[in-house]
Amino acid sequence: MTQHVPRRQLRFYMTATAPCPYLPGRTERKxxxxxxxxxxxxxxxxxxxxxxxxxxxxxxxxACDACDACVSVRIPLNRFDMSRNRARTLRRNxxxxxxxxEAEATVEQxxxxxxxxxxxxxxxxxxxMGWLDYVAMVEDTAVRTHLVEYRLPSLDGGPGRLMGVALxxxxxxxxxxxxxxxxxxxxxxxxxxFAVLDHVVQARNLGLPFxxxxxxxxxxxxxxxxxxxxPLEALTRFGWAPLPELPELP
Numbered sequence: 001m002t003q004h005v006p007r008r009q010l011r012f013y014m015t016a017t018a019p020c021p022y023l024p025g026r027t028e029r030k031x032x033x034x035x036x037x038x039x040x041x042x043x044x045x046x047x048x049x050x051x052x053x054x055x056x057x058x059x060x061x062x063a064c065d066a067c068d069a070c071v072s073v074r075i076p077l078n079r080f081d082m083s084r085n086r087a088r089t090l091r092r093n094x095x096x097x098x099x100x101x102e103a104e105a106t107v108e109q110x111x112x113x114x115x116x117x118x119x120x121x122x123x124x125x126x127x128x129m130g131w132l133d134y135v136a137m138v139e140d141t142a143v144r145t146h147l148v149e150y151r152l153p154s155l156d157g158g159p160g161r162l163m164g165v166a167l168x169x170x171x172x173x174x175x176x177x178x179x180x181x182x183x184x185x186x187x188x189x190x191x192x193x194f195a196v197l198d199h200v201v202q203a204r205n206l207g208l209p210f211x212x213x214x215x216x217x218x219x220x221x222x223x224x225x226x227x228x229x230x231p232l233e234a235l236t237r238f239g240w241a242p243l244p245e246l247p248e249l250p
Contacts, residue, residue, distance in 0.1 A: 010036075010043065014063060021125050022220040026067055032060035040142035045172045051235040053214050054169060054178055056140040062215070070215040072235040073243070074174065075200060077209055079231045086197055093194045096163055099149040105138040107131075109147070109165050112181060119184035121222070137167070137179070144170040145178070148202075150195070164191045168199065174210030175203045196229060 010033045020026040035043055035057045044054055051072035052059040062070040082090070110131055117127055129137075138147065148168055151160035164182035168175055177199055182191035199211050216232070217223040226232070233240045 010034075020064075020067075022217045022223060023067075023069060026069075027064070028067075029063050029065065030060045031063040032058050035059055035142060037142040041144050044143040044169060048169070048171055048176050048212055049173065054141075054143065054176070056136055057142060069217050069219070071217070071243075073213050073216045073226060073232045074240070075196075075211040075213065075229050076231065076233050076242075077200060077204055077211070079242075080200060080229070082197070086193075089190045089194050090197055090201075093150075093189055093191070095152065096150045096194075097153055097160060098198065099151060099159075101147045101149055103138050103141060103145050103147055103167070105131075105135040108162055109138075109149075110134045112162055112165060112183060116181040116184050124222070146170070148195075148198075150182075150191070150198075163189075164195055166195050166199070171208075171210075171212070174208045174212055175199050175206075176212040177214070192225065193228060 012031050012033045015030045015032065017027045017029055020028045033047070035047075035054070037057075040057070044059065047059040048054070050061075052061045053072075061072070062068075064070075113129070113134060117124065117129065121127060146168060148166040149162060150164040150166075151162055154160040162183075163186060164180065166180040167178040169178055177196065180192065180195045182195065196211070196213070203209075203211050210233075213226050213229065213232075215223065216226040216234070218227075230243065232243045234243045
């Protein structure tokens, strides 16, 4: 088997200490590296499997001095089953049409993102994101990535109402959900949960074994939803291992 050798050595840097966005009263630091354009896709694969997350052309992971609450998690599809609650969420959104589109930002997507952030994360780190920031988030990349748009069926031959968007990287061993957002007025649909379940469906169709969800932070309101997708695997100092099993959340 031919081993891939990157064309240049990666350089890693540390951020300054800043307030933790997930747990009040704590601070955070991150280690990060710039993804190279020539080997970006391969390096992104390797770093994601090592617990990093991608933001534009930067891969980062927490490196806090006295805290390890951020846990990199992924869904192992060979152990994941569509329970009654999960199947109900898929049926509730069965009218949505999935569209795969190039990683190109649109005003329609940005308008939905602004409504989502205002309703769900008004004081979050992305709350002041502008149009150019969104363009950079979507388009500034050299990895295998795309957008998944979820739309209602068109009644007049047009594209149909945009209900949700997911920015998704395609890895050698799975799909990595970089960021997703949805119509906050459609609370009963469970669009956030639906997007993850739909990526499970997509990964299975592609024959990929994992869906990467980024970091789970126990006790953080904005991250607790990831516990809905147990069984999960967590990256430990000994490698990927199952998280302790918990009853499925309603």
